[in-house]
Amino acid sequence: MHLRKQSEILRSAQNDIDEIGSRVLASVTISVIRLSMMKPNYVRVIIDRGIRRELDYSVPETLAGRIAIGSRVRVPFRDKFALATVLATLEKSDAKGIRPIDALVGEAPTLSPSLLELAHWMSAYYCCPLETVMRSLLPQVIRRAEVGWKKQLVVHPSKIDLDKIDNLRKRAPRQAELLEAIGKLEKPVPAAELLRNISSDNQTLRALAKRGLIELREEAIARDPHGDEMFVPTTNLQLNTEQNLALEKIRRALAAPEKAKPILLHGVTGSGKTEIYLQAIRLALETGRTAIVLVPEISLTPQTVERFKSRFAEMHQGVAVLHSHLSEGERHDEWHKIHSGQARIVIGARSAVFAPLKDVGLIIVDEEHETTYKQEEAPRYHARDVAVVRAKLEKCAVVLGSATPSLESYHNATTGKYDLLTLTQRVDDQQMPLMRIVDLRQERRKEKIAPILSEKLSQAIADRLAKCEQTILFLNRRGFSTSLLCSHCGAARNCPNCSVALTFHRHMARLTCHLCGHTAAVPKKCPECGKDALIYAGFGTEKVESTVSQLFPKANVRRMDADSMTRKEAYRETLRNFRAGKIDILVGTQMIAKGLHFPNVTLVGIINADLALHLPDFRAGERTFQLLTQVAGRAGRGERPGEVFVQTYTPFSPSIQFARHHDFAGYFQQELEFRERCDFPPFKHAVLITVRSAHEGRAKLSAETMARRLKESLGPEFMLSEATPAPLEKLQGQFRFHILLRGEAIMRLSRLVRETLEKLPLPEDVIAAVDVDPYQLL
Numbered sequence: 001m002h003l004r005k006q007s008e009i010l011r012s013a014q015n016d017i018d019e020i021g022s023r024v025l026a027s028v029t030i031s032v033i034r035l036s037m038m039k040p041n042y043v044r045v046i047i048d049r050g051i052r053r054e055l056d057y058s059v060p061e062t063l064a065g066r067i068a069i070g071s072r073v074r075v076p077f078r079d080k081f082a083l084a085t086v087l088a089t090l091e092k093s094d095a096k097g098i099r100p101i102d103a104l105v106g107e108a109p110t111l112s113p114s115l116l117e118l119a120h121w122m123s124a125y126y127c128c129p130l131e132t133v134m135r136s137l138l139p140q141v142i143r144r145a146e147v148g149w150k151k152q153l154v155v156h157p158s159k160i161d162l163d164k165i166d167n168l169r170k171r172a173p174r175q176a177e178l179l180e181a182i183g184k185l186e187k188p189v190p191a192a193e194l195l196r197n198i199s200s201d202n203q204t205l206r207a208l209a210k211r212g213l214i215e216l217r218e219e220a221i222a223r224d225p226h227g228d229e230m231f232v233p234t235t236n237l238q239l240n241t242e243q244n245l246a247l248e249k250i251r252r253a254l255a256a257p258e259k260a261k262p263i264l265l266h267g268v269t270g271s272g273k274t275e276i277y278l279q280a281i282r283l284a285l286e287t288g289r290t291a292i293v294l295v296p297e298i299s300l301t302p303q304t305v306e307r308f309k310s311r312f313a314e315m316h317q318g319v320a321v322l323h324s325h326l327s328e329g330e331r332h333d334e335w336h337k338i339h340s341g342q343a344r345i346v347i348g349a350r351s352a353v354f355a356p357l358k359d360v361g362l363i364i365v366d367e368e369h370e371t372t373y374k375q376e377e378a379p380r381y382h383a384r385d386v387a388v389v390r391a392k393l394e395k396c397a398v399v400l401g402s403a404t405p406s407l408e409s410y411h412n413a414t415t416g417k418y419d420l421l422t423l424t425q426r427v428d429d430q431q432m433p434l435m436r437i438v439d440l441r442q443e444r445r446k447e448k449i450a451p452i453l454s455e456k457l458s459q460a461i462a463d464r465l466a467k468c469e470q471t472i473l474f475l476n477r478r479g480f481s482t483s484l485l486c487s488h489c490g491a492a493r494n495c496p497n498c499s500v501a502l503t504f505h506r507h508m509a510r511l512t513c514h515l516c517g518h519t520a521a522v523p524k525k526c527p528e529c530g531k532d533a534l535i536y537a538g539f540g541t542e543k544v545e546s547t548v549s550q551l552f553p554k555a556n557v558r559r560m561d562a563d564s565m566t567r568k569e570a571y572r573e574t575l576r577n578f579r580a581g582k583i584d585i586l587v588g589t590q591m592i593a594k595g596l597h598f599p600n601v602t603l604v605g606i607i608n609a610d611l612a613l614h615l616p617d618f619r620a621g622e623r624t625f626q627l628l629t630q631v632a633g634r635a636g637r638g639e640r641p642g643e644v645f646v647q648t649y650t651p652f653s654p655s656i657q658f659a660r661h662h663d664f665a666g667y668f669q670q671e672l673e674f675r676e677r678c679d680f681p682p683f684k685h686a687v688l689i690t691v692r693s694a695h696e697g698r699a700k701l702s703a704e705t706m707a708r709r710l711k712e713s714l715g716p717e718f719m720l721s722e723a724t725p726a727p728l729e730k731l732q733g734q735f736r737f738h739i740l741l742r743g744e745a746i747m748r749l750s751r752l753v754r755e756t757l758e759k760l761p762l763p764e765d766v767i768a769a770v771d772v773d774p775y776q777l778l
């Protein structure tokens with residue numbers, strides 16, 4: 001029997017799926033497992049190259065029985081070798097000139113059948129070649145054949161006579177000191193770590209080994225990025241009634257995951273969602289299964305990791321952490337800890353949704369509304385949506401948590417696709433913070449120009465300083481001044497590569513483009529008209545910091561944004577100092593908006609609530625509502641109630657008014673009505689095609705041709721825009737054009753787009769990117 005190609009089976013199954021979460025691919029999973037148990041004669045692979053074809057190879061006798069779906073192999077390709085992943089095993093192949101597999105890379109299959117199936121789904125849904133999806137599933141460091149555990153010099157504990165130390169002390173005091181430290185070791189320690197801790201050096205260590213006093217070995221040791229920290233075990237906290245109900249519901253989903261719907265946990269800020277996650281993970285582990293927790297990169301703070309590691313402190317190495325700041329070596333080790341089954345809980349940012357855990361029982365997506373779950377380069381997937389699909393494939397429970405759920409998830413909950421759980425109370429019955437709106441239009445009338453800090457907000461800060469309480473000031477814009485204008489001729493200093501103004505950064509004394517990184521010196525005179533009439537306009541966090549420092553010279557003010565936190569340690573240090581009360585006022589961008597919990601913060605000031613509102617994006621209102629609610633949630637997390645000042649020029653915009661009254665349901669309802677009226681998600685799926693080129697004319701012509709072809713091939717059920725210049729017309733020297741498609745049957749739409757684009761040759765210097773369910777519309 002000639003077995004059908006995996007991707008064919010999947011494709012036919014997928015054609016029936018119109019949207020995420022509408023069907024379980026149970027039958028497909030079974031066929032995959034059945035295939036993998038046979039002794040195949042041939043395999044079909046996808047190689048790690050940008051070719052969009054799958055290739056067949058024969059299985060040599062030496063490898064018989066050892067190759068399975070998901071195995072990594074080395075195969076001859078043209079006149080070289082290439083690495084590849086096995087997609088299917090076959091009894092027969094019709095391909096010509098089949099060559100044998102050269103070698104198996106690693107023993108166990110690297111990807112489980114369900115992860116491979118997820119890859120096929122992503123390729124079809126996100127309109128993206130399978131090979132590109134594979135690059136996300138398998139980190140670069142895992143794809144390479146030769147990597148193994150890093151070998152390093154390890155010092156073993158050994159009994160050391162005090163006499164020997166004393167003997168050495170006169171002749172070689174540094175050796176004696178080191179020997180003494182080794183005598184106190186309780187477990188093997190990497191030499192580098194030991195030497196660092198007691199400020200000794202390699203030469204001294206080698207000298208001791210030469211004398212035969214200690215033993216040194218080259219060993220593979222897992223690099224643990226959090227290894228030198230101690231975690232004090234914690235136990236379950238007492239849950240309130242609402243939390244208990246939520247946990248009970250999750251318990252039932254864990255017991256019968258094939259019947260359970262995804263759970264949307266909507267809990268106000270401070271309602272104790274994390275405690276529910278922790279106890280739910282414990283339940284999953286007790287049934288022998290594992291758990292994945294996705295957290296937005298920005299919230300994956302040491303504080304968050306510590307909370308998980310402490311609760312499961314009894315499982316050494318049982319919690320793996322994946323995020324983008326890991327070194328290649330650390331990523332390799334964490335990945336293998338997960339793949340080998342040593343780690344049973346994975347906590348991580350977006351890509352942790354692909355963690356190669358076995359027996360997954362529970363997937364949690366915290367702050368599911370976060371836009372950073374969306375990857376902005378191919379494959380342009382959304383980790384929350386991928387998590388829901390993976391949960392279906394793995395037959396496990398999935399919990400999406402948020403204080404401000406996305407419209408998409410909330411809509412799924414109100415239409416019965418998801419189960420909705422609500423937490424309305426903060427733990428310990430803390431009050432929701434009081435929100436005060438400051439109308440900047442009135443402030444401007446009073447002062448001619450609107451101040452950075454309104455009088456009311458300054459007074460509130462002074463009041464907190466007097467009471468030794470802390471303040472957070474939030475502004476989602478970096479830099480000192482956002483543009484440099486000529487007051488004579490009106491010319492602004494724009495980036496030569498992008499259609500945006502350059503931002504002035506005072507600490508660098510330069511103008512910088514936040515999109516491409518271009519920097520320029522600050523001109524003394526206007527380069528256009530030569531007049532000495534340049535003025536700085538607009539302001540960012542750097543200016544807020546300096547204004548606040550001038551207003552409150554005795555206060556300790558710190559700024560936290562991508563400019564001030566370039567060092568990894570600076571971030572931890574600032575948070576530690578803020579927690580310890582050494583900082584009175586923390587100024588920052590969204591870096592401080594999420595997840596941080598500081599009991600002594602009783603005041604939050606939002607310097608300008610309108611920044612997101614005016615973006616040409618149908619989600620602008622939703623983002624503003626979420627941001628206000630999240631930032632406000634930082635206030636009043638302790639015993640004293642919190643107060644929030646929202647400075648705005650549009651005090652009556654719905655996002656601000658609903659956020660002010662903590663009225664989630666009201667907000668969702670009016671926003672959903674708006675989206676439905678305009679045929680926007682979650683009522684229709686959107687696909688955004690960006691056509692770009694350094695050559696404006698070619699980009700425009702290609703986009704127009706593409707729009708015409710799409711119009712011919714898409715049926716009337718789909719809405720199609722003209723090819724138009726993108727709101728951000730020029731980016732990094734490339735001219736950009738958009739085509740926006742909308743429709744309900746997203747799988748069909750994706751397929752039609754792929755087929756149309758495959759038949760449309762583009763000039764060499766024109767690139768088209770397809771973004772399904774886009775979040776970035778600029």
Ligand SMILES: [Zn+2]
Nearest residue numbers: 486489526529
């Ligand atoms: Zn000028």
Ligand SMILES: [Zn+2]
Nearest residue numbers: 495498513516
């Ligand atoms: Zn630029």
